[in-house]
Amino acid sequence: MPVPLYTPRVNNNDDSVRLTAFLVTPGTSVKQGDPVADVETDKATFTVEADQDGYLLAFCFETGETVAVGSVLAWIGATATEAVPVAAPAPTAAPTGATTGTPTLKAAILLSQYGLQARDVPASGERLSAADIETYVSARGLTPTARSLPSAPVAVPQSPPEPGKQIHLSPPARGMLRTVSWQKSDAVPGYLEISWDAKPWTEYAAAFQKNRRLMLSPLLSLLAWKLTRAVAARPLANSTIFADQSWQYDHVNLGFTVQVGANLVVVVIREAEKLDQAAFVSRLTSLQRGAMRNSLRPEETSGATIGFSSMARWPVTRHVPVLLPHTAIMLAHTAATAQNACLGATYDHRVLNGEDVVDILRTVTLPPAPDSAPDGA
Amino acid sequence: MTDTRQKIQHKIVELAKRQGNDASSLSFADSIPDSGILDSPALLELILWFENEFDLEIDQDELTVENFGTIDAMASYAASCGERPGV
16 A cells, blocks of 8 residues: 655745655655655755655656645555555644644744734644634734734745756755755854975875885875864764754764765765774775765765865865765865965864864874884884 | 787876876886876776776775786786686
């Protein structure tokens, strides 16, 4: 029997979302966690995932449509040929756990603007909606109180003002959109950088490469490894703010940006704090190769708790990277010039302050003591 | 073997050109990492091309200068893989 996939709540303030893209074709086999559609509000973009294994039977809306939170977005069946119910069932539970008669957020704002109490207005459904209140005040000719006049409504365009066509974003592009949107809507980003002498690290990495007969320079990998050590010693840097609470991660998962063709891919070394230098370098090289082969597993591109980005190869001398979602720091490595080298970081000011970040950056600029490498590098 | 070397050399010249470097004078015996004509991402791209070109899957531990440090070494590695059963 087909089961419904409900439209999720993306923001507390939005009772509806816009359906922007189908990511699978009806009749396609899906696994739990597979992305099936993209939805958005004015503040955020969100990918809806299958909540169970099966076949995506049908979508209930077209792209571009506005969909009420909690309504049936799609149907998933055990086989590809099951019939889809004509009438969509109501959600099994209100998405926010609200009780009968509880006002929606928009309704609560309207109640405040009209100086009303929720008990004054009859609800037409399970929850007291903005429409209930508008009907109520219209019938009684009520006007908002002077102190709380709402601002003029803002028209939300359904498409840009000029003619054009919609082109679905590629998975990497959607990932970048989510990353940028998270920083815009959630984080309070700051950026700072320090000058440093890159020569000791360059020499250390060269010796490390020579002693292990490596083909590739391990410099960036070793800098990233040092960042994981610095963060492991400062748990605050390995945390985020979630639901107005601090959320400290159990492990240091390093996200490392890799350019693959025109796309930027973030590969993730999980539990990086457990790896020594050689294991870390080998693991990161393996992930980079996987990224170039397009053969990474989902867990190898998700779950970063800190980030590392270098634009030294272009050669960029300053860049301000975007924080990865739910991380507090992204280190920015750049090209050194004859006159100067700088190491920077974007950070979430809700979690870290400038002094914390400078402390981390200074730690990263110091290579390990020569005798810390297993074979004396 | 010469054909293999030339293929590799041609690819290196192509990758180096994208980075604004001229690798046309790189000999078969010159050290590729020491020459500095390819950075790490470009070297990874060279390895990926090598795997595809010669239908190989190179183990992480085998990514050493002994196997890939020169065009000669790469050609020898490809030849030795061709002689190994199941490779």
